Amino acid sequence: MPEPTRDAARRATGPRALLPLWAAVLVAVAAGLVLDLAYPSVGWWPLAFIGAGLSLVTLIGRSVWGSLLVGFIFGITFYLVHIMWLNRYLGVIPWFALAGAATAYVTLGSVLITLAYRWMPKAVPGRWAQLVLTPLLIAGLWTLRELVTGSWPYTGFPWARLGMSQSESPLSHLTSWIGVSGLSFLMVAFTAGVIEWLRLRQWSDVRTAIPVAAVGVVLLITPQFPTTPAGTMTVGSVQGNGPSGYFDARKPNDILNAQLSASTELFGQDMDVLLWPEGASIRIRSRTRRRRQCSTVCRRRWMLRSS
Structure with missing residues (x-):
């Protein structure tokens, strides 16, 4: 099939799933476990990008029911491990209840991300839309899900926002400018941008790497917000x-x-x-x-x- 015809077919049907459903379920489990390792209990902060990236890969080209399944698997795996300490203080039932409630947000957010991957090529076709607008939309949906989880009900459960995994990383100073949610947005935008760049398969064209490289530069070289000492206290x-x-x-x-x-x-x-x-x-x-x-x-x- 000629390349223009292939692009037209892709826009009409949406992206093809990168993984079969059984493999996506296994990758979703791995994504949840890897993402937990990025947080301060272990502190391997680069794994936040890998965990988030694996979870996004499982959602590309999925059906709604498929995204519900892999989103649930990713969320429940992550939260059951991430808040395991809750069992010590509150018991098994509150532990499963809170993990289940947080997973519900992840599951619904996964459907929105899947639909964004499906509809974005139809709404705004072209490689630059794929490289720029799609990662920004995915990052926005991920951050929106974190904001809702951290706000409702009963003032929410804001633990486990992606930006919180970077408390010991060189990226932590970015929160002085954009807060934890802003850092989550940039991290997902960068991760989704890398995925889209790899999916485009036009690596010989250096220009295609500009969007993701720009986000990477922002992550790495933005200085900490300047402050003035106001005294000390013991x-x-x-x-x-x-x-x-x-x-x-x-x-x-x-x-x-x-x-x-x-x-x-x-x-x-x-x-x-x-x-x-x-x-x-x-x-x-x-x-x-x-x-x-x-x-x-x-x-x-x-x-x-x-x-």
């Missing part, structure tokens, strides 16, 4: 070993007394502020009684603090 912090788990048995003031005991050595030290952990001063008499007395807003706050 901060003390403690983490009392109290019964702070959601299902821990405790008496009134147990958590408070644990923080007071841990703070004893710091009393009298020359410091400006002493930091205690979240919920350190809460005093719980009876959960049943507390629930009855609180309004809906109060009850939500209590559940967050007591966790």
Whole structure:
């Protein structure tokens, strides 16, 4: 088939799937595991680009049902590993519930990304649209999903935004200009740009590498936002070993007394502020009684603090 005819057929039907569905499922599992390794618990930050890239590859050319499947597999694999610590403090049910809720956002976002890969060549054909507009659209959809996940419901669950994986990387200073969401956007734009450049297969034309190279330069050479020193302060912090788990048995003031005991050595030290952990001063008499007395807003706050 001549090249113009092939391009026309591709625009009419959308891109061909890069992977069969069974392979896409396996790659989605790998993507979730690889992406988790980029975050501070392990800290191999370059893997964020690989994990995100693998997840995008599984969505290109998929059907809606196929993207629901691979998006779910990617999301549940990532979140079950990423927030495994939740099982220690809250138990198995809250761990699976939160991972499932976050995965729902990933799954729906995956469908939007699949549709963007399908419709973009039809709406704006041409290689420059593929190299510039498609990566920007994919990055925008990824970042939109992160913003919604981090905002709703109950103020959301903003952990695991892609930009947070770069806290120990040379790219962390970019957040001083564009925030975590802006860094997520640039990372996905760069990753999606590399994928589109490879899919185009016109590597001999140096001009095709300009868009992705431009994003790479922005990531690498943007200096930190200039700041002016405003003085210093001495901060003390403690983490009392109290019964702070959601299902821990405790008496009134147990958590408070644990923080007071841990703070004893710091009393009298020359410091400006002493930091205690979240919920350190809460005093719980009876959960049943507390629930009855609180309004809906109060009850939500209590559940967050007591966790």
